[in-house]
Amino acid sequence: MKPDNWAIEVIDLKKSYKNVEVLRGVNFTVQKGSTFALLGSNGAGKTTIIKILATLLQPDSGSAKINGVDVTKQPEHVRKEISLTGQSVTADYILTGRENLRMMAKLRHLPAPDKQAEELLRRFDLLDAADRRISTYSGGMCRRLDLAMSLLGNPSVVFLDEPTTGLDPQARIAMWDMIKELARSGVTVFLTTQYLEEADHLADQIAILHEGHIVATGSPAELKNRLPRGHIELRFDNETTLNQARDLLKEFNATADSNNLTLSVMTDGSTRQMMRLLTKAAEADIEIAEFSQKLPTLEDVFLAIVTSKKEDSK
Template identity: 65%
Template sequence: MIEVKGLQKSYGQVHVLRGVDFEVATGSIFALLGSNGAGKTTVVKILATLLKPDAGTARVHGIDVARRPADVRNAISLTGQFAAVDEILTGRENLVLVAQLRHLKRADRVAGELLTRFGLTEAADRKVATYSGGMRRRLDIAMSLVGNPPVIFLDEPTTGLDPQGRIEVWQCVKELAGRGTTVLLTTQYLDEAEQLADRIAILHEGRIIVDGTLTELKQLLPPVKVEYVEKQPTLEDVFLAVVGSRGTDN
């Protein structure tokens, strides 16, 4: 569903992406894991046609992002680091507005179905200003799904949320993949990638340094024996080992 080869991007003398390669299977959750400044958001912006790469190619839903950006936009949805909801409107009004902007028929019905799907029916007619952080994020993701795009990009979707809000968003993301949506998730939270992703790539200093399933990544480190009990390495152990061995971010 997503294919990235040799992606490069620089800002002056600052090389943000230095040749990024990865693939995302249809209907899966792919986590792009990295520290602040690793280049995660730059990758998402390129895939969402908001930024042009200096070199390399990227295809989303079989479409070249540089040659056919309008077609790519019709196949994707992007949820940024902060919820893009109108606090003056109600949850239902936010969804109806997006449906109307996408020229969908029966916008009220579309809104109602998404409110039910994301557990927001009881709060549907309340102003979004009264929503909790987790509720706003769920509404934001629901708005991204108006029109049923096959691919959705979630750029650090749980930034600033409390533990309960994070769990609510995790449930939403798992449901997306369960319904066949392909999800590319960027995060700096190791437990988030561990909980959600079918496949994880660690981006460090502009390059993918490891890419695999959680089981495959854990096999990069030997188990630790403590009092004769074998301890499997966590994703945090893997991340710190592979990143730490390559120095610190610029």
């Protein structure tokens, strides 16, 4: 991919707080118009990266560019291109949602603040609550308003630092929908998350940050493929058939679960192996009631990558 296509380019970024080395040489690129998730556990350094990219913090070394512009050399230029929604709510609690949006639009000297506020309230499903004080809003509504406020001025790159942390499942799903809609509108979305499921659901590309380095990058599917072994689950109508299948498929390292009448078969993921297995069952006249392929989850991928890194460094 050409650098022209990169909304974000990070090269060998390093940052320490006193004697704590948080970023030890971080590299990644984000394609314009894509959604990128930076995944890491608590304290991995995700917010530190966001703060550097949003020009709020100076790196010790390395470089970071937004749309080709260096964040340390031309921060004012970069600030016009981006918006940041952090973990804490920035809206003013004494004002209503509409007033907050109008005030922000005016502070940014944007044309038609009333119209912009109305449009964003509609887009973020806040019209009904528009004239209520923020102090009466739920956590999810506050996050949506924050996101709406950050979009005033049409930034081309939007940073969302843990956008759903602390939200209940329903509010999290509503926020996911908003983020997806944002991504569809063509902006580049950079989000940090501790939730593998969130990254899997929203991102085109995921990078896993661990101990100061990006330890893995790829699409959700690619990351899942890095774990070579998934399994196939076969379900049977009765225990007799289950036991027959278990004996027949011994060579496939099959594990039977008599409570659920299922047989779990380790696989290398190849169609050839699957064909061999199904043909063998068919030839022995074994009726399979249900067949499903279980790919490893991102949780499995994260654990496997982190564990293998630890073993390598021993």
